[in-house]
Amino acid sequence: MKSEALLTVSDLRIAFDGVEAVRGLSFDVRPREALAIVGESGAGKSLTARALLGMLPRGATTSGTISPDLSTHRGRRISLVPQDALSALSPVHPVGDQLAAAVRSVAGVSRGEARARAVAALDRVGIPDAARRARAYPHEFSGGMRQRAVIAMATINEPEIVVADEPTTALDEERRDQVLGLLAEQRAAVGAALVLVTHDMDVVQGHADRVLVMYAGRLTELGPADEVLARPRAPYTAGLLASLPQHAPEGRRLPALRGTPPAPGALPPGCAFAPRCPLAAEACHTAEPEPRQAAGRLVACHRWEELPHPATELFLKERQPA
Amino acid sequence: MSDPLLDVRDLVVRYGRVTAVDGVSFSLAAGETLALNGPSGCGKSSTALAVLLLRRPAEGSVRFEGRELTALSESELRPLRPRMQPVFQDPYGSLSPRHRIRDAIAEPLKVQGRWDPDQGPARVAELLDRVGLDPAYGDRRPHELSGGQCQRAGIARALASDPRLLVLDEPVSSLDPSVRAGVLNLLADLQDDLGLGYLFICHDRAVVRHVADRVIEMREGRVTSG
Numbered sequence: 001m002k003s004e005a006l007l008t009v010s011d012l013r014i015a016f017d018g019v020e021a022v023r024g025l026s027f028d029v030r031p032r033e034a035l036a037i038v039g040e041s042g043a044g045k046s047l048t049a050r051a052l053l054g055m056l057p058r059g060a061t062t063s064g065t066i067s068p069d070l071s072t073h074r075g076r077r078i079s080l081v082p083q084d085a086l087s088a089l090s091p092v093h094p095v096g097d098q099l100a101a102a103v104r105s106v107a108g109v110s111r112g113e114a115r116a117r118a119v120a121a122l123d124r125v126g127i128p129d130a131a132r133r134a135r136a137y138p139h140e141f142s143g144g145m146r147q148r149a150v151i152a153m154a155t156i157n158e159p160e161i162v163v164a165d166e167p168t169t170a171l172d173e174e175r176r177d178q179v180l181g182l183l184a185e186q187r188a189a190v191g192a193a194l195v196l197v198t199h200d201m202d203v204v205q206g207h208a209d210r211v212l213v214m215y216a217g218r219l220t221e222l223g224p225a226d227e228v229l230a231r232p233r234a235p236y237t238a239g240l241l242a243s244l245p246q247h248a249p250e251g252r253r254l255p256a257l258r259g260t261p262p263a264p265g266a267l268p269p270g271c272a273f274a275p276r277c278p279l280a281a282e283a284c285h286t287a288e289p290e291p292r293q294a295a296g297r298l299v300a301c302h303r304w305e306e307l308p309h310p311a312t313e314l315f316l317k318e319r320q321p322a
Numbered sequence: 323m324s325d326p327l328l329d330v331r332d333l334v335v336r337y338g339r340v341t342a343v344d345g346v347s348f349s350l351a352a353g354e355t356l357a358l359n360g361p362s363g364c365g366k367s368s369t370a371l372a373v374l375l376l377r378r379p380a381e382g383s384v385r386f387e388g389r390e391l392t393a394l395s396e397s398e399l400r401p402l403r404p405r406m407q408p409v410f411q412d413p414y415g416s417l418s419p420r421h422r423i424r425d426a427i428a429e430p431l432k433v434q435g436r437w438d439p440d441q442g443p444a445r446v447a448e449l450l451d452r453v454g455l456d457p458a459y460g461d462r463r464p465h466e467l468s469g470g471q472c473q474r475a476g477i478a479r480a481l482a483s484d485p486r487l488l489v490l491d492e493p494v495s496s497l498d499p500s501v502r503a504g505v506l507n508l509l510a511d512l513q514d515d516l517g518l519g520y521l522f523i524c525h526d527r528a529v530v531r532h533v534a535d536r537v538i539e540m541r542e543g544r545v546t547s548g
Contacts, residue, residue, distance in 0.1 A: 040498040041469070172361040172525045199499060202528070236500075243503035245532035252510040254532065256503035260468040276500075 096134025216272035223297025255315035357534035404483035424460030470501035
């Protein structure tokens with residue numbers, strides 16, 4: 001499936017005090033697709049998403065390009081669904097007013113028209129009696145309704161890209177599926193692409209068209225989500241998938257990755273995953289692999305061709321980490 | 323059949339007028355993992371606190387190793403507490419940031435009057451090794467460990483008291499996925515070797531299905547199945 005990119009990221013680097021947290025990342029976002037960015041603490045996934053929005057923390061220095069730069073159109077062409085719906089809303093204004101203000105910040109419409117759009121948006125995300133509830137304050141909403149209101153806010157100006165940063169991390173499974181379902185429905189209605197940032201491989205299943213797996217600030221694997229999940233080509237992706245309890249073979253022991261992800265600024269030489277990788281060979285400890293086309297996707301691994309499938313055995317054999 | 327390790331009958335936990343746990347019953351044998359599963363706010367953690375008598379139940383019975391705990395005073399409970407140990411979700415929050423890991427692990431032994439200055443340090447090293455941490459980590463403080471290492475240290479501290487029951491409240495929920503499997507494997511190994519009973523509280527169904535011998539589903543303070 002080839003299509004024109006909506007947005008192209010080239011050699012993005014994000015550093016704090018000279019320590020790079022994102023280290024030369026390139027990818028694109030395509031119209032209407034759902035792209036999941038998966039990684040663990042310190043992988044650089046949230047920073048990457050924040051860079052798209054122009055919302056990097058103070059002190060960050062960046063290089064590389066993001067084109068077009070949508071950060072000056074935040075709230076209109078690109079919007080954010082944050083992790084914490086409560087702190088995303090102002091506690092001192094009615095929810096409907098906040099949505100109306102979002103409309104008026106980009107469109108020259110009357111107060112009445114903005115208010116009508118706000119009510120319609122709340123209605124679309126399934127808030128009952130939306131006209132009345134629009135006058136309520138965030139603390140009068142349940143947690144689930146606040147999530148809905150935040151999704152309404154992120155899609156009300158029909159953006160091209162919605163960035164969702166761990167939108168379901170604090171939720172139990174039932175709520176997680178509801179929120180992701182609503183998000184998919186709303187962004188499809190306005191024709192927006194979704195960039196879904198998550199640490200949870202399980203979320204990718206059924207909620208993303210493509211997946212970008214990051215490790216230590218770099219691309220590890222990028223390709224169609226169903227193909228990557230069905231047959232990962234990078235050892236890190238394979239290890240992450242194998243260690244999910246839902247994929248576990250019968251028995252008490254789970255396949256596990258040894259060790260822990262490295263901190264930015266304390267990277268091992270060569271491939272950042274090499275110290276944890278059961279396939280690592282000499283080259284892996286000296287040269288960092290570049291992403292290359294492999295098996296219909298991008299893979300950054302010297303030894304991807306050696307990766308067995310399924311790779312479960314590889315990680316079951318591992319001794320426990322120290 | 324011998325007495326269960328833990329037997330809970332008609333447990334009720336109230337916070338003011340709110341009834342968080344409303345008539346929950348279950349029992350747990352040594353060497354067994356019983357999972358409490360359910361959405362946020364269903365009363366899982368309140369059940370855990372009541373089982374440990376960290377929150378006095380309003381009604382119901384908690385029998386541990388054949389003794390009724392709800393009838394006991396704090397001082398009568400004290401000698402039993404080492405045998406039932408909690409492991410919490412936030413590994414950093416459950417260890418004092420100011421103490422070195424080895425002191426955190428030694429502390430329960432000192433409090434219980436079981437600290438032997440000659441054997442103690444070796445015991446701490448053995449506990450660290452037992453949970454898959456190099457004993458050199460004993461010199462570090464919690465913020466110098468990763469989340470997974472810190473959770474291992476928390477488990478070592480719980481093991482220091484020679485418990486029979488671990489009450490594990492979301493023990494892997496804040497860990498990175500690549501680290502979670504290792505901690506779950508550690509818990510399985512410890513149970514196999516020491517015959518511990520686990521009351522395992524977790525909202526993640528996949529984890530629950532993997533670890534539990536039996537599962538109790540809770541909703542709004544009541545058991546809905548199991």
